[in-house]
Amino acid sequence: GAGVSQSPSNKVTEKGKDVELRCDPISGHTALYWYRQSLGQGLEFLIYFQGNSAPDKSGLPSDRFSAERTGGSVSTLTIQRTQQEDSAVYLCASSLHPGTNGANVLTFGAGSRLTVL
Amino acid sequence: RKEVEQDPGPFNVPEGATVAFNCTYSNSASQSFFWYRQDCRKEPKLLMSVYSSGNEDGRFTAQLNRASQYISLLIRDSKLSDSATYLCVVPNSGGYQKVTFGIGTKLQVIP
Numbered sequence: 523g524a525g526v527s528q529s530p531s532n533k534v535t536e537k538g539k540d541v542e543l544r545c546d547p548i549s550g551h552t553a554l555y556w557y558r559q560s561l562g563q564g565l566e567f568l569i570y571f572q573g574n575s576a577p578d579k580s581g582l583p584s585d586r587f588s589a590e591r592t593g594g595s596v597s598t599l600t601i602q603r604t605q606q607e608d609s610a611v612y613l614c615a616s617s618l619h620p621g622t623n624g625a626n627v628l629t630f631g632a633g634s635r636l637t638v639l
Numbered sequence: 640r641k642e643v644e645q646d647p648g649p650f651n652v653p654e655g656a657t658v659a660f661n662c663t664y665s666n667s668a669s670q671s672f673f674w675y676r677q678d679c680r681k682e683p684k685l686l687m688s689v690y691s692s693g694n695e696d697g698r699f700t701a702q703l704n705r706a707s708q709y710i711s712l713l714i715r716d717s718k719l720s721d722s723a724t725y726l727c728v729v730p731n732s733g734g735y736q737k738v739t740f741g742i743g744t745k746l747q748v749i750p
Contacts, residue, residue, distance in 0.1 A: 557740075567739070628685075
């Protein structure tokens with residue numbers, strides 16, 4: 523597509539429920555990133571996918587968080603047993619293949635705003 | 640030193656003023672740098688890339704100082720529409736695409 527698409531745009535859930543957030547990157551972008559941004563805070567790196575390589579999961583805050591990327595395109599971020607501190611905007615971004623001019627430029631989706639009650 | 644450090648502000652400036660933000664980084668091997676702009680409750684968007692020779696786009700000028708390991712963003716003739724948070728972005732060490740975002744500097748242009 524023309525841009526990075528994320529869904530849902532807003533999600534309200536109860537503490538303890540599982541949630542899935544979806545990201546559809548720009549066509550042809552091989553790199554995909556998930557970030558989290560809490561209210562008034564900076565961007566917190568969660569996970570990075572590049573093609574078929576093993577993802578960099580170093581930013582995932584706990585084992586309740588997981589992400590997958592099927593077929594090198596769409597990615598799903600799953601949060602199990604949500605807690606109130608998980609409330610944040612979850613931003614997905616994509617970029618071109620490493621070594622390509624502009625490969626370090628990230629294009630973000632509009633984000634998924636998660637509220638855990 | 641943190642990977643990327645920015646003064647969070649806020650910087651409150653009158654319309655027409657010139658304002659500058661700095662961003663310091665720790666990875667001396669970093670080659671490419673970026674400024675992103677984030678409007679309230681919106682996603683970050685690329686504003687400018689920062690080249691070794693500096694980069695100018697209209698009222699915006701970005702500079703790189705490798706010796707002191709900082710990049711700067713200068714905004715001339717500030718407009719109300721420039722009010723936003725400006726994020727500094729630096730590639731991580733390790734040679735792949737992971738980048739680190741600064742916390743951002745908030746700019747408020749006042750009428």
